[in-house]
Amino acid sequence: MKTYNNRAWFLILPVLICVAFSAILPLMTVVNYSVQDILSPTQSVFVGTEWFKTVLRDADLHGALARQLFFSLAVLAIQIPLGILIALCMPAGGWRASLALVLISLPLLIPWNVVGTIWQIFGRGDIGLMGYALNSLGMSYNYNGNSVDAWMTVLVMDIWHWTPLVVLLCYAGLRAIPDAYYQAARIDGASRLAVFRFIQLPKMRNVLMIAVLLRFMDSFMIYTEPFVLTGGGPGNATTFLSQYLTQKAVGQFDLGPASAFSLIYFLIILLFCFVLYTWMQRVGTGDQK
Amino acid sequence: MARIDLIELGHAYRPNPTAPGDFALQPMTRTWDDGGAYALLGPSGCGKTTLLNIISGLVKPSHGRVLFDGRDVTQLPTEARNIAQVFQFPVIYDTMTVFDNLAFPLRNRGWKESQTRVRVHQVADMLELTSDLKHRASGLSVDAKQKISLGRGLVRPDVAAVLFDEPLTVIDPHLKWLLRRKLKEIHHELKLSLIYVTHDQVEALTFADQVVVMTQGEVVQTGSAQTLFEEPAHTFVGYFIGNPGMNLLPCSVQDGAAWVGGHALALSGAASAALAGAGGKVSLGVRPEFVECVADADAGGDLAAGGDTVPATVLSVRNMGTHFLAEFRLGEHRVAAKLRAIEAAAGSTVRLRFPQQRTLYYVDDQRVA
Amino acid sequence: MMAGRLASRISTTLLVAFLLLSMLPVYWMLNMSLKTNEEIVGTLSLWPGHLTFANYRTIFTDPSWYSGYINSMMYVAMNMVMSVAVALPAAYAFSRYHFLGDKHLFFWLLTNRMTPPAVFLLPFFQLYSTVGLMDTHLAVALAHMVFNVPLAVWILEGFMSGIPKEIDETAYIDGYSFPRFFVKIFLPMIKSGIGVTAFFCFMFSWVELLLARTLTSVNAKPIAATMTRTVSAAGMDWGVLAAAGVLTIVPGALVIWFVRHYIAKGFAMGRV
Numbered sequence: 001m002k003t004y005n006n007r008a009w010f011l012i013l014p015v016l017i018c019v020a021f022s023a024i025l026p027l028m029t030v031v032n033y034s035v036q037d038i039l040s041p042t043q044s045v046f047v048g049t050e051w052f053k054t055v056l057r058d059a060d061l062h063g064a065l066a067r068q069l070f071f072s073l074a075v076l077a078i079q080i081p082l083g084i085l086i087a088l089c090m091p092a093g094g095w096r097a098s099l100a101l102v103l104i105s106l107p108l109l110i111p112w113n114v115v116g117t118i119w120q121i122f123g124r125g126d127i128g129l130m131g132y133a134l135n136s137l138g139m140s141y142n143y144n145g146n147s148v149d150a151w152m153t154v155l156v157m158d159i160w161h162w163t164p165l166v167v168l169l170c171y172a173g174l175r176a177i178p179d180a181y182y183q184a185a186r187i188d189g190a191s192r193l194a195v196f197r198f199i200q201l202p203k204m205r206n207v208l209m210i211a212v213l214l215r216f217m218d219s220f221m222i223y224t225e226p227f228v229l230t231g232g233g234p235g236n237a238t239t240f241l242s243q244y245l246t247q248k249a250v251g252q253f254d255l256g257p258a259s260a261f262s263l264i265y266f267l268i269i270l271l272f273c274f275v276l277y278t279w280m281q282r283v284g285t286g287d288q289k
Numbered sequence: 290m291a292r293i294d295l296i297e298l299g300h301a302y303r304p305n306p307t308a309p310g311d312f313a314l315q316p317m318t319r320t321w322d323d324g325g326a327y328a329l330l331g332p333s334g335c336g337k338t339t340l341l342n343i344i345s346g347l348v349k350p351s352h353g354r355v356l357f358d359g360r361d362v363t364q365l366p367t368e369a370r371n372i373a374q375v376f377q378f379p380v381i382y383d384t385m386t387v388f389d390n391l392a393f394p395l396r397n398r399g400w401k402e403s404q405t406r407v408r409v410h411q412v413a414d415m416l417e418l419t420s421d422l423k424h425r426a427s428g429l430s431v432d433a434k435q436k437i438s439l440g441r442g443l444v445r446p447d448v449a450a451v452l453f454d455e456p457l458t459v460i461d462p463h464l465k466w467l468l469r470r471k472l473k474e475i476h477h478e479l480k481l482s483l484i485y486v487t488h489d490q491v492e493a494l495t496f497a498d499q500v501v502v503m504t505q506g507e508v509v510q511t512g513s514a515q516t517l518f519e520e521p522a523h524t525f526v527g528y529f530i531g532n533p534g535m536n537l538l539p540c541s542v543q544d545g546a547a548w549v550g551g552h553a554l555a556l557s558g559a560a561s562a563a564l565a566g567a568g569g570k571v572s573l574g575v576r577p578e579f580v581e582c583v584a585d586a587d588a589g590g591d592l593a594a595g596g597d598t599v600p601a602t603v604l605s606v607r608n609m610g611t612h613f614l615a616e617f618r619l620g621e622h623r624v625a626a627k628l629r630a631i632e633a634a635a636g637s638t639v640r641l642r643f644p645q646q647r648t649l650y651y652v653d654d655q656r657v658a
Numbered sequence: 659m660m661a662g663r664l665a666s667r668i669s670t671t672l673l674v675a676f677l678l679l680s681m682l683p684v685y686w687m688l689n690m691s692l693k694t695n696e697e698i699v700g701t702l703s704l705w706p707g708h709l710t711f712a713n714y715r716t717i718f719t720d721p722s723w724y725s726g727y728i729n730s731m732m733y734v735a736m737n738m739v740m741s742v743a744v745a746l747p748a749a750y751a752f753s754r755y756h757f758l759g760d761k762h763l764f765f766w767l768l769t770n771r772m773t774p775p776a777v778f779l780l781p782f783f784q785l786y787s788t789v790g791l792m793d794t795h796l797a798v799a800l801a802h803m804v805f806n807v808p809l810a811v812w813i814l815e816g817f818m819s820g821i822p823k824e825i826d827e828t829a830y831i832d833g834y835s836f837p838r839f840f841v842k843i844f845l846p847m848i849k850s851g852i853g854v855t856a857f858f859c860f861m862f863s864w865v866e867l868l869l870a871r872t873l874t875s876v877n878a879k880p881i882a883a884t885m886t887r888t889v890s891a892a893g894m895d896w897g898v899l900a901a902a903g904v905l906t907i908v909p910g911a912l913v914i915w916f917v918r919h920y921i922a923k924g925f926a927m928g929r930v
Contacts, residue, residue, distance in 0.1 A: 002823075004756045011751035012763065014744040015811060018803045023770045026781040089673040093923035101918050102911050103677050105857070106684050109910030111865050114903035118687045121896065127702045129686055160683060168857070169813075172850040172921050176820055180376040183347050186367050187374055188441060189397035192665055198382045206816030213768065214809070221774050242774060262777060269772040277765065378822060431824050459824035462831075 033259035051260035061261075063236065064244035065268075068220060071155070071240060075219040078159055080212060083166025084204070088196070090171055101171075104164045116228025119157045123229075143230065147237035154226045154238050158219065166211045173207035174200060209280050213273050220269050241265060291357040291371075291449035291482055293321040293344065298353035300339055306351075314339050315507040316352055321499075323358075326476050326483040328497035330490060332529070336506040337486045338454055344484065345452050346370050357449060371449040373442020375456045379434030381441075383427040387418060390426050391440045398445075412444045415475060432464045436471075443479065450482040457492065469496060490530050502526050518576075519647075524654040527574045533614075536580070537651075538622050540573045547650070549573055550620020552599040557645050560658035569653040579647035580626035582615065583640050584633070598640035603633050617641060684907075690900035698896045713901035726881040729795065730864065731909060733878065736799035737806060737863045738856055744803070745810035745855070750840075752811070753818035754826070764815075767808040775869050778804060786873055793875045801873060802863040809862070810855045817851025818844075853920030860913045864906070881906070 034051055036044040055061060086104075091097045110118075123143050125131040134141040143153040181199050190198070223242040226232070232239035232247075239247075245265065249258040299316030306312050314336045321327055329337040342348040344355060346367035354363045362370050382390050391409045400408075413419045416436045421429060426437055435456055442451050457465045469492065476483055487493050493500050494514040501511045502525070509523040521527035527535030538549050542564045546553040554573075556564065564571065583598060601617040601624060613631050617624045617639070624641065633639045650658040690698055691713050692706040701707070717723050751757070752764055782801050783792075791797040821844065829839040845852065870880045881902075 002754060002756045006757045008751035008755035008757045008760075011747040015748040015767070015807055018740075018744055018800070019767065019770055019807050023778075023804060025785070026773075026778045029781055030777060086673065086676050089669040089676075091922075097922035098915065098918045100673065100677070101921060102914050103681065105861075105914045106907055106911065107680060108861050109864065109907045110684075110687070110903045111867060111906055113867075114687070114899050114906075117894075117896065117899050118683055118690070118903065121690060121698060122683055122686050127699060129682065129702070129704070132702050160680060164680075165858075168854050168921075172817075172854040175850040175921065175923060176817055176848070178378075180378070180380050183367070183374065184376070184380040184438070184441075186347075187345075187372070188394040189368050190393070191397070194397070198384060202383045203820065206819060207813075210809075210812050210816060214771075217772055221772075223774070262773070266769075266773050270769055273768065273772065274765070378824070431822070459822065459828055 030259045030262055033255050034263050035260075036256055038255045047256070051257045052264065055257055055261045055264060060236075060244065060248075064239055064241050067237075067239065068241040071222075072216055072219045074155060075158055075162075076212060076215055078155075079163045079166050079215055080208070082159070083163050083211065084170050084208075086163070086167045087170035087174055088200070090167070092175065101168075104167055106164075107161050108164050110161075112224040113228050115157065115161055116225045119153065119225075119229050123153050145234055147234055150230050150234060150238050154229060157225060157229060158222070161225065162215065162218070166215065169207040169211045170204055173204040177203045205280075209277070212276055212280065216272060216276060217269055220272070292323045292359070293450065293482065293484075294356040294359070295319050295321075296354045296356065298340075298343065298350055298355060300336075300343060300348065300350045300352065302351075309506075312506050314343070314350070317508055319508070319511070321482065321484070324480045324482055325499060326473075326497045327485065328493035328500045329484065329486045329503060330488070330493040330500050330529075331503035332488055334505075335503040337503050339506075340503070341374075341452050341454055341484065341486050344450075345372050345374050347374075371445070371447050372452055373439075373445070373448050373450075374452045374454065375435065375438050375442060377455045377458045379431060379438050379459075381426045381434050381437050383425075385426055386422065387413070387424055387426050387429070387437055388422040390437050391418075391422075391444050394441055394445055408444055408446070412440045415443070415478065416440050416471065432460050432468060435460065435468065439472075439475075443475070443481075448481065450484060453483070453485040453487075455487055456485075457487075465492075472496065490532075494530075502529065504529075520656075521574070521649070522656045524572060524574065524651050527576075527649070527651075531576060531578075533577055533625050535574045535576050536624050538573045538575075538619070538624070540571055540650075542567065542571060547571075547573060549599065550622050552620065554599065554643060554648070555597055555645065557658075560645075560650055563658040564650055564652070567652045567657070572651045572654070573643075574649045574651060575643045575647055577614075577625040577627045579644055580624060580628075581642040581644065582617075582626060582628055582631055582633070583642060597645075598642045600638055601641045603635050603637050603639060605635055606631055606633075687900045687903045690896060691904050693897060695895065695897050710897075713897035714905075716898050717901055717905065723881070726879055727905075729874070729878050730870070730880040733795040733798040733802070733870070733880070734860055734863045736795055737802045738859045740799060741803055741806040741810045741859045742814075742852065742856055745807055745814055749811050749814035749818055752815045754823065764811075767811055770808050771805050775805065775866065779868065779872055782869065783872060792873060793877050793879075795878045797873045798870050798878060798880070799863075801869045802866060806859045806862055810859060813855045813858070814848065814851055817848040821847050849920045850922075853917040856917055856920075857914055861910060864910060 035046060035048055037047045037050075038044045090100050090104075107115075122128045123131045123141075125135045125141060131141055131143075141149055143149045177199065181203075182195065185195050185199060221242055222240060223246070226238050226240060227243055230238045232243050242265075245258070245261055248261070296318055297316050298314070298318070299312055300314040301312045303311055309315060329340060331337050339348060343350045346362070346365060346369075350363065354361055356362065357370065382393065385393070388409060391412060392405045395405045395408060409422075410419065413422055416439065418433065418436055418440060421433065426434065429437070439451070439456075442448060457468060460468060472483070473496070475481075483497075485493070485496055487496075494517075497514075499511055499513060500517055502509050502517065502523075504525045510517060510521065510526045512520075517526055517530050521530065521535065524535075524537055528537060540547045540549045540554075542548075542556070542561075545556060545561055547556055547560075547564075548554075599619060601619045604616040604618050604623070606616075607614045613628045615626050615628055615631055617626065619641065626641070649656055689703075689705060692709055692711070693703070694708060694710055694712065697703065697707055720726075752760060778801070782797075786792050786797045786801075791800075825843070825847070826839065829843055834843065867880075874880065
């Protein structure tokens with residue numbers, strides 16, 4: 001169904017120019033630094049894979065990585081189904097849809113450090129609405145002292161902040177389904193569940209792919225919001241991978257190991273995304289793009 | 290197999306329609322017989338799809354009623370009407386096999402698996418889809434997918450009518466012909482009522498027993514292909530059907546003759562009577578297929594001189610293979626003609642004859658003679 | 659939707675519940691923005707005990723506030739237009755054609771989003787200094803294209819692939835030239851995709867602070883500098899931050915409002 005035509009490269013050219021140029025240079029720089037021991041601005045020694053080995057052996061890294069993985073998987077497990085559900089509940093058109101669209105997208109528009117700041121107050125038991133409400137319901141809630149509470153707060157904050165992204169993508173995907181499919185389903189006597197399973201979900205395949213990859217990437221690189229909210233604590237309970245990197249880079253690493261870690265960070269995300277991408281392509285129709 | 294009655298059926302999108310322009314579909318009353326094949330033909334925006342959707346139940350009409358076999362179905366939802374609809378593009382369930390696609394409507398109605406299998410095989414056989422039954426529906430070609438769409442409609446034995454909304458739009462031209470033939474076969478075998486919406490007159494004229502021509506929300510004529518061709522009741526029908534369409538020339542009636550482009554044409558007795566005292570716009574219509582071109586010498590002159598031809602100048606002549614398509618200038622009007630042979634070259638003067646029994650007269654676009 | 663009345667009632671209830679919960683922190687932010695810092699950290703109050711506009715005044719009286727707002731909107735708008743314009747042909751190519759390296763290129767595009775923008779900081783700084791684009795709107799707009807263009811291409815490609823290729827061919831048979839087909843037939847069919855793409859490009863560029871702050875100094879300085887001052891002499895400036903949050907929402911809400919008809923359906927008019 002797709003035709004083979006190498007002249008399509010001309011259509012891709014503008015994108016390549018804008019993106020490749022500004023992406024390859026930094027990458028080359030990082031790779032360069034990662035294999036050198038930089039003693040001073042003018043002196044550096046080639047050390048090969050030594051930084052990579054050092055970084056990978058760090059126990060703190062393992063902890064941060066584990067926490068990060070758990071976080072990202074939790075994010076996916078909650079935000080994707082929730083996003084689909086809310087998108088299904090949204091009206092298709094008219095003023096109601098416009099209102100819903102505006103309200104839904106508000107959390108996305110707040111600068112990320114402000115997000116963390118708001119939730120800092122919001123979650124406090126003494127001066128915050130949520131903290132106070134939870135405590136008066138009988139739970140002893142303290143996100144500063146209790147690791148589990150801190151985790152839940154960071155998770156809920158992320159859900160509040162980013163589920164709208166999934167909702168918007170799924171909503172747009174649903175609107176792109178022509179009416180004829182729903183009409184045919186009515187004529188065929190299909191149940192509501194069947195319509196979801198056989199028409200809506202398959203047709204949302206493309207947007208869901210983007211939603212999953214995007215949420216995974218962004219949650220795996222998350223920095224500002226949890227940092228502002230908990231500072232990584234209590235202890236290192238909510239220290240995720242990017243904060244770990246920043247801590248080490250500012251504190252202990254120099255350019256060499258920091259670059260090595262950046263590359264490893266990048267490669268982990270790349271690997272997971274590739275796996276997710278390939279898996280999602282197979283599930284579904286089974287025919288190739 | 291249903292007789293379809295439309296009683297004062299009209300549709301307007303706005304609440305209180307007053308002028309004809311407010312109606313997407315002008316109120317109409319007509320009957321369509323059991324088991325017939327009808328085409329709804331007209332340009333975009335003429336209301337044909339609205340009419341189709343009202344019949345299928347996807348749109349509730351603002352005025353009037355729809356009856357199937359005498360039963361009022363106007364308020365019934367689509368699924369209760371025993372109709373099937375095929376859309377402009379194939380509507381199939383991507384994730385299912387062809388078999389499951391065809392079985393879907395039956396399973397939803399609680400059919401037993403064994404009976405479902407028999408019926409699906411029957412329909413697949415009729416549509417030549419048997420070899421594809423185990424394949425995923427999404428991997429097939431477009432025409433096969435349309436056959437699946439159609440099959441899902443035919444698989445229910447209680448289906449009364451099948452409605453088509455320009456179903457061959459996305460099909461390759463050479464496959465269109467095959468599909469059309471298949472549709473005719475099915476029509477013969479199952480004796481269902483078929484209603485087919487299209488803007489392609491070739492499709493309509495070859496497919497249907499009766500063609501319903503529509504424009505601007507109104508049905509202007511219903512008839513067989515031949516009737517529409519030879520006796521169009523409305524200038525629109527004359528213009529829309531035929532390639533090129535009918536020549537429509539404004540004329541005036543004086544002294545018992547029709548004057549076109551400054552020249553007179555004889556009027557038959559019936560035509561004279563019908564046109565006598567006609568106010569409004571009078572037009573003369575004659576199909577290019579019937580216009581005759583005679584050389585000056587044999588013409589016999591115009592009406593005053595006792596002949597029945599008018600002078601015209603040749604503008605262009607094109608050889609279309611099976612015939613010549615010539616364009617003439619008559620006064621300030623243009624006349625097209627399809628001729629078997631023509632010797633005159635561009636620029637020369639000839640005489641045209643409009644055979645009286647093929648020349649039709651319209652007052653305000655309605656045929657009077 | 660073809661849901662029965664019960665299902666639609668459940669839908670509405672769920673949606674309203676979700677929206678109410680979702681608006682709580684937004685309301686809280688608004689609440690904070692109208693309080694003094696003392697009140698914020700002192701007591702729990704559902705609305706300001708002492709209503710004050712001082713936080714907003716702090717922002718509005720900063721001489722660079724107004725220009726900061728305009729600057730941000732300018733480079734974000736530039737980025738939106740450029741990203742979508744560049745992504746449309748590329749997405750069409752990925753969706754309609756096979757070519758050498760197409761699958762790899764498609765995936766590689768997304769890898770540009772797999773590193774935090776911080777990685778690009780130094781190289782961009784050097785690059786833009788060299789070509790004399792420092793402190794211009796164009797610089798920030800270009801820099802943001804690194805993460806917006808791949809997203810735009812991916813989203814648009816997804817929606818374009820949903821349109822069967824037969825539509826293209828039918829249009830050519832009907833006599834459409836490619837540009838006319840693209841603009842009059844194709845683009846309207848992927849309206850909702852364009853709507854979300856435009857909004858996401860806006861959103862990701864609008865909230866990006868690091869690159870925007872680094873690449874600008876005076877002429878193109880975004881609101882970031884003014885509005886996200888975190889610590890003043892008296893400690894964390896909660897109120898000003900909250901007010902900043904409220905003010906940053908407004909343009910985004912406007913953008914979604916403008917693209918709403920692209921994303922949602924307008925009036926359901928019947929076809930003929």
